Amino acid sequence: MNLEETIYKRQSIRSYEETPLDDKEIGELKTFIENTKALNDNIQWSYDIVSKDKVRSILQWRSPQYLLLFSEEKENYRENIGFIFQQVDLFLQSKGIGTCWLGMLSPNGKYDKKNDGHKFVIAISVGYPVGEIYRNPDEFQRKALTEITDREDRKLRPLQYAPSATNSQPWYITHNTDGTYNIYREKLGLIKRNIVGRWNPIDIGIALAHIYITNRETFKFTMEDNPMELNNYIYEGTFEI
């Protein structure tokens, strides 16, 4: 299956077989990661692939391996990590390997690498699923396209299917008169901000990755100086497809 088709089939996997990916699979994963596109080339980032004894979490389940993601803390670094590693999420899922973005998991005391002093941002579980890896498009629980954009537009459908922390889908897209689009992130109240506030910028990067994967030749992303402001939303950027 290609990455584009995977958008409409993937799901978060939370039940895994014990067997870790073998050396060949890890090699292919590393090659894919090296060749991903960044949202912001100005930000250094790094990653590691570790076994489950190197992580801690209140979650009751474990996968045999985890991707730990690190970044320099500057500009839109969380969006950048979301954008790069959603390409990786689709790559793994397209090969029948299960994944789940995990805000509720971090490296434990046995993890002693420095990753160039980068900050730990988030993790992704990786492994072969127990049970079915894919689901049908009608099994996705997502907001209607009309709820997330000012004008219904089939080109935004891949974005509608993007995963997000607690399935919050914090994005809103507007159409500009020159044919470009603005993407905004929902401003949260205090309670929600404490729960998903840290992860919502990652969600925006994830959603943009779905737009990039379906428009690889034309996708361009910029941050405008004086974007249109929207009540209760934060401007995240402008894209062309």
Ligand SMILES: Cc1cc2nc3c(=O)[nH]c(=O)nc-3n(C[C@H](O)[C@H](O)[C@H](O)COP(=O)(O)O)c2cc1C
């Ligand atoms: C940034 C981010 C953080 C997440 N953190 C967790 C988590 O800590 N635990 C968990 O079980 N799922 C987590 N998820 C998975 C979401 O709950 C899931 O993507 C969402 O409910 C949509 O379901 P789907 O991925 O199966 O389409 C996270 C997803 C994202 C994008």
